[in-house]
Each structure stands twice: as structure tokens, then as C-alpha cells.
Amino acid sequence: MNSYIVPVEWKDTYVRLLDQTALPERETYLEIRTAEEMWDAIKRLCVRGAPAIGIAAAYGVCIEMKRYMDRTEKEYRAALEKTIRYLGTSRPTAVNLFWALEKMKQVSEACEGKRNADVCAALLAEARSIEKREERACIAIGENLLTLLQGKKTILTHCNAGGIATVRYGTALSPILLGKERGIDFKVYADETRPLLQGARLTAWELQKAGVDVTVITDNMAGMLMAQGKIDTVIVGCDRVAANGDAANKIGTYSVAVLARYHGIPFYVAGPLSTIDRRTPTGREIPIEERAPGEVVNGFGRRTVPEGVNVYNPAFDVTPHELITAFVTERGIVERPDEEGIAALFAGREAE
Numbered sequence: 001m002n003s004y005i006v007p008v009e010w011k012d013t014y015v016r017l018l019d020q021t022a023l024p025e026r027e028t029y030l031e032i033r034t035a036e037e038m039w040d041a042i043k044r045l046c047v048r049g050a051p052a053i054g055i056a057a058a059y060g061v062c063i064e065m066k067r068y069m070d071r072t073e074k075e076y077r078a079a080l081e082k083t084i085r086y087l088g089t090s091r092p093t094a095v096n097l098f099w100a101l102e103k104m105k106q107v108s109e110a111c112e113g114k115r116n117a118d119v120c121a122a123l124l125a126e127a128r129s130i131e132k133r134e135e136r137a138c139i140a141i142g143e144n145l146l147t148l149l150q151g152k153k154t155i156l157t158h159c160n161a162g163g164i165a166t167v168r169y170g171t172a173l174s175p176i177l178l179g180k181e182r183g184i185d186f187k188v189y190a191d192e193t194r195p196l197l198q199g200a201r202l203t204a205w206e207l208q209k210a211g212v213d214v215t216v217i218t219d220n221m222a223g224m225l226m227a228q229g230k231i232d233t234v235i236v237g238c239d240r241v242a243a244n245g246d247a248a249n250k251i252g253t254y255s256v257a258v259l260a261r262y263h264g265i266p267f268y269v270a271g272p273l274s275t276i277d278r279r280t281p282t283g284r285e286i287p288i289e290e291r292a293p294g295e296v297v298n299g300f301g302r303r304t305v306p307e308g309v310n311v312y313n314p315a316f317d318v319t320p321h322e323l324i325t326a327f328v329t330e331r332g333i334v335e336r337p338d339e340e341g342i343a344a345l346f347a348g349r350e351a352e
């Protein structure tokens, strides 16, 4: 099994984060010791990707609450509630953040009356469980995607949904990385993904390290490659899937989905059940993060937009479920996802 980079790692006295803002030039790590430091790391995309954000937030609760171990139970509980609320304000779109924090809240409620040290231990066990669950989910997603890729050679992906956005294999990249380990080689075209270049900086870095044939393209090239017959399949990740199957993902994903539909190319969304938000009816209700104009304006080390010109920088867009060939999860493949198909994933059981 290829050695893989661990984006979020519990180190008992701190949480170690791969600083994804420094890639690909530098592989450096942050040592997170407080909720504020974790909030900032999530906000600045040092740690990013829906599952990785959820895992980081869960460990962020754990590392913060160690600081309150010796306080009174009342002070501890108050700090725990505040920490969970606070970390939930770091970014609005990836539902894994809220899913993981809800899990931590449930642990807190189940530990009513217990000693602070016992609550800390239960919180850490839950955070580790979330990490292991997401790792298992990524492998299962990869296996399910590989069944759809029989005979396929070239894959286009957008943004980064690899191991550093999740655990180990990633979601959209999991069939590529799993396939590589099994002698199944794909050619990958990675959209650079303006403005923060997660495709050029992160997907290309991950796939190159794994020995995968990866080519970075600019975000305006996908249509031409599809027209030339160079793309067999599109696979992307997701940050929040609504109850009807509409999927929020990095800005530009919707455009790729429209192009894929026009060219008759399968468009797969890959994600764990923890990224499904059944309380959000459709994509219209998914909160879309709007980020600072500076990410667009100063993207190349110099100003590229005249002073005073407006800049709009939504970090995500929503692909209507009608444009999704299949939503691939650890519990199975939902062809032409809709409300019924999404609900069937949970038939008789909630996401663990």
C-alpha cells in the first residue's frame, strides 16, 4: 500500500495538520493546541476538504477541552458548548463540519454527570471513530467507483478530493489511488481550480507522489478535451449533498457537469454519507461560502485586477441532481440521484 500523507493527526498534546496552503512547494505541518488555532486553520484552508474538516474540528474540540480538564464540571460544560458552537462558525458549506460537531455534542450529552477526564476520553474516542469511519468510507467509495470504471482510461477531476481532503485514499481520487495499487492505471486531467488552485497544487501533488499520470489543465479547457474525445469520465467530490441529490462542490463543478452532459460523458459525484445533509431539501438551500476577493485578485503574487473593480468569489456552486450520472457512496451507487435514491441509502439505519 502506498505510503500516504495524513492531513490530520492526533498527537495527544496537539493536533498535527498538513499545511495545505504551503503545497506543493513545501510539505510542512502545523501544531494546533487551541480551538482558535483550529478555527483559523480551517478558515485559511490549511486543512480543507469536507471529511478532513470534520475530523479536524472533532480533534479541535478534544485538544481545546484538555485545557479545561481541571476546571469545575460547570465551567467544563460551558466551555465545551462554546467550543462546539465556535468551531461551527469556521466555514459554512461543508456539512461534515456540522455532522462531526453534532457527534461531539451527542457524546457530551451522553456523558452528563461524568468527570471531566472521562468526558475528554469519550470525546477523543468519538473523534478517532469519525476518522476511522471516513477512512473506511473512502476505501468503499473507491471500490464502488472502480466498478463503474471498467474499460475507462481517462478521468477529469475538479478541485481536490484526495487523501489530504479526507483520509488516505480520498473520495474522487480513491479509485485512481486504489487502482494504482492494483496495477490499474488511469490518465487523469486535473482542473487547476481557480482561485486557490486545489487541483494544480494538491491533486497534481498527490497523484504525482502516487506515480499516477496526471496532467493539469486550466479551468477553461475541459470543454475542448471533451470535444476531442479525451475524457471518458468525470469524477468530483462534494461538500454537501441535499436531500434531493443536488451537490455542492468547488466553484466550477457545475460548469463541468453541464459540459459532461452535453458530451454524453458520465459525471460521478463521490462522497461519504457524512456529506449528505437530509435536513437541506435542495441545493437552493445549501449555504455557499463567499471568500475574500484577495484570493482572486492576488492569485499570482501580484495584483491582477485593477483597484476598485468588484470581485465576486463564491467558493462553491451546486450541481443539480439531474446532471449527476451517479452519486457514489460507501453504502452503494445511486444512479440518477433523487430524493428517493438518497433516502434509500439510509433505509433502516442512519449514517454511523
Ligand SMILES: CSC[C@H]1O[C@H](OP(=O)(O)O)[C@H](O)[C@@H]1O
Pocket (backbone or CB within 6 Å): 045, 048, 049, 050, 051, 158, 159, 160, 161, 162, 165, 166, 171, 172, 198, 236, 237, 238, 239, 248, 249, 250, 251, 315
Ligand atoms: C472530499 S471533499 C473535497 C471537496 O472540498 C473542496 O473544497 P475546499 O478545498 O474549499 O475545502 C472541494 O469542494 C472538494 O471537492
